[in-house]
Amino acid sequence: MLSKDVLIHAGWRDIAVGDNSLEKLIGQLRRRLDADDLNRYIRTVPRHGYQFVAPVTRVENQEAEPDLEVLLAPHRAWTEGRAALESLQYDQVSKARATFQRLLAQHPGEATYHIGMANACVMQFEATRTDPTPDADALRLAASHAQHACRLGPDLAEAWATPDVLMAPTQGE
Numbered sequence: 001m002l003s004k005d006v007l008i009h010a011g012w013r014d015i016a017v018g019d020n021s022l023e024k025l026i027g028q029l030r031r032r033l034d035a036d037d038l039n040r041y042i043r044t045v046p047r048h049g050y051q052f053v054a055p056v057t058r059v060e061n062q063e064a065e066p067d068l069e070v071l072l073a074p075h076r077a078w079t080e081g082r083a084a085l086e087s088l089q090y091d092q093v094s095k096a097r098a099t100f101q102r103l104l105a106q107h108p109g110e111a112t113y114h115i116g117m118a119n120a121c122v123m124q125f126e127a128t129r130t131d132p133t134p135d136a137d138a139l140r141l142a143a144s145h146a147q148h149a150c151r152l153g154p155d156l157a158e159a160w161a162t163p164d165v166l167m168a169p170t171q172g173e
Contacts, residue, residue: 003049011072015079025075026050028112031155074110077103081116085123093123111153118145 008022030038041054077099084096097120103113121142128135149159 001045001049001051007050012076012079015076015083017079021079024112074103074107078112078116081120085116085119088123090124090127093120093127096120097124109152111149111156111159114145114149114152115156115158118142118149121145 004019004022008017008019011022011025026042026044027038030042033042034040039053041052043051043053045051081096081099081103084092084099087093097117100113100117100120103110104117107113119142121138125135125139125142128138146159149156153159
């Protein structure tokens, strides 16, 4: 059994994240291990943490172990992109959008990265909403990524929580 604090420190080190980030990651891991039985491999121990419960057989690997930093890099980038969005600062929103673009170039099938990109594009549109010519391209791109996230992750509530305005055509279409 590992506590949430131990797992958060191992996964994010010096980045301040809450239990929600860990819970999302554990949920993704459960779905990838066995989408039909989410508790088959990882059990939640209320108020304590998580426990891996499946039988484990040690196998000597001839190949080099994958670098943990390389494996965690995409999730860390996603977390940093989300933190940049939550700052609500225009320059940080632009930075988040660039982060999600890089992640999508490497992992185009990851629904959560499309959700991040949709959110960044919506925020960029919102920053120009009162301009003489709002950034409608950003809004269209947001809708495209939101819809793609719904197709990729139909079980992800965050994908479906996209505002209805994104699912409707923008003015002039």
